[in-house]
Amino acid sequence: MSGGEQKPERYYVGVDVGTGSVRAALVDQSGVLLAFADQPIKKWEPQFNHHEQSSEDIWAACCVVTKNLRETCWDKAGHFFDLPDFLSWKATGVTARSLCSLVCKWTYSAERGWDDSFWKMIGLEDFVADNYSKIGNQVLPPGASLGNGLTPEAARDLGLLPGIAVAASLIDAHAGGLGVIGADVKGHGLVCEGQPVTSRLAVICGTSSCHMGISKDPIFVPGVWGPYFSAMVPGFWLNEGGQSVTGKLIDHMVEGHAAFPELQVKATARCQSVYAYLNSHLDLIKKAQPVGFLTVDLHVWPDFHGNRSPLADLTLKGMVTGLKLSQDLDDLAILYLATVQAIALGTRFIIEAMEAAGHSISTLFLCGGLSKNPLFVQMHADVTGMPVVLSQEVESVLVGAAILGACASGDFASVQEAMAKMSKVGKVVFPRLQDKKYYDKKYQVFLKLVEHQKEYLAIMNDN
Known part of the structure; x- marks a missing residue:
């Protein structure tokens, strides 16, 4: 390139397959989201608590959202894929697994x-x-380039050019962690x-919540998944806590x-969401x-669908203490607040388990749908x-997915470099330290609730 030529702008497409929709974003090299598209995906519930989706329908939705951006089943061969690897295979024809x-x-x-x-x-x-060969004998770290990029067929379906680099994928929550945890925090105190x-602890909060902490050496945390080597940030061990259906x-x-x-x-009259109104x-x-x-x-134990971390007990149930006969809007708002607090107390419970095992956490990095709610934050x-x-x-999550593409394209030397350049701090919310005593008491009650629930169970099971 001669001195007078300007280096062409480079863009990356991040794709996130969620529970109810596929979302895609066009992201530039500084991590700015330039365009966004989403497409609902079908869900079937043949019986209560049994949910099914179609991977072919999901691929079709991926094609729709990618084409929309530009305009602004398992195969009989006998391969078994997780959804991210299935989508990578559809895009590249490469059966390598993430x-x-x-x-x-x-x-x-x-x-x-x-094993x-x-x-x-x-x-x-x-x-x-x-x-x-059926479940994967070529395994690549997230961000590694897959084969020769988009096949002509996939490029046509997606509305992109053949040969565009495609990265080995991440699970959606892990992509969210990648998208936030490496941000440059200089000047924010x-x-x-x-x-x-x-x-840093990345907390990805949506239908459920995931708590992603990394360490240089493996740390085993009771009730928290992992440690997994290089499963989110290359070279680091990952521990993954979680709260079901938050x-x-x-x-x-x-x-x-x-x-x-x-x-x-009332919310409709004000053109607000019900949560903004509350x-x-x-x-x-x-x-x-x-x-x-x-x-x-008013206190809530939030495990209406069992506890994933740190108790790993799917038999636990939800609890509410302090209910009254009145059921007006004030009562609804306060019950909503107590539920949000219970989820935050559950996060504290997970953090304490991680710290007791050897993690040292000082800052939370939140993303996902619930992070848009100022009260939740x-x-x-x-x-x-x-x-x-x-x-x-x-x-x-979309920025994290785009970071993988940026790395696969060769524009950045490593995932860490891409993280530092493409993750940006938007806002910092500091705790009201003057309220610490109150929340310490709420936490004591929180722990008592589950202790009592186990006592009730023991009484009922006593012969």
Whole structure:
């Protein structure tokens, strides 16, 4: 390139397959989201609590959203894919698997590979045949380039050019973690500025919540998944905590309340979401005290769908104590607040388990749908006593996916370099430290709730 020529702009497409839709974004080299598209995907519920989706329908939705951006089944060969690897195969024809999927969802070890004895023990020794060709014998770290990029057929379906680099994928929550955890925090007054990246916890909050912490050496945390080597950030071990159906729980509590129809009418009249309306209603009824103090006598244990971390007990149930006969809008707002606090208290519970095992966490990096809710963010800061960093780009999962593409294209030397350049801090929410004593008490009650639930179970099971 001659001195007078300008280097052409480079762009990356991040694709995120969620529970209800496929979303895509066009992201530039500085991590700015330039265009966005989404497309719903079909869901079937043949029986209660049994959900099915079609991978072919998901691929079709990927094609729609990618084409929209530009305009602004398992195969009979006998391969078994996780969805991210299926989509990579559809795009490139390459059957290589992502280390992330195999390590986090299967029984693959980054150090030792597959374990023959496991498959034989469960009667699936067929998978061992032909050097594990059915489930993956070429395993690549996230961000590695797959084959020769987009095949002509996939390029036509997606509305892109053949040969565009395609990266080995990440699970959606892990892409969110990648999209936030490496942000340059200089000038924001954060203690993690002088600390290693291992002091950061990425919390991806949507239908469920995932808590992604990384470490230089493997740390085993009871009730928290992992450690997985290079499953999110290359060269680091990942521990993954989680809370089941957090976003769904908030919806369940609000939509099932007697005052919900009134809330809908009032929110619609103000052209607000029901949650924006509830947040402003809480500010209205708090009087002289901080909003969080409205739940002094209302407490929630949030495991309506069992506990994933740190108790790993799917039999646990939800609990609410402090209910009254009245069911007006004030009561709905306070129950909503108590539910949000319970989810934040659950995050604190996970953090304490991680720290007890050897993690040292000072700062939360939130992304996902619930991170758009200011009350949810503030409660996480207040309950944990830690500052919460929000990304400049709200769609952090898509930025994380685009970071992988940027790395696969060769424009960045490593995932870490791409993370530092493409992740930007948007807002920092600091905890109200003057309220610490109150939240410490709420946490004591929180732990008592599950302790008592186990006592009730023991009484009922006593012969």
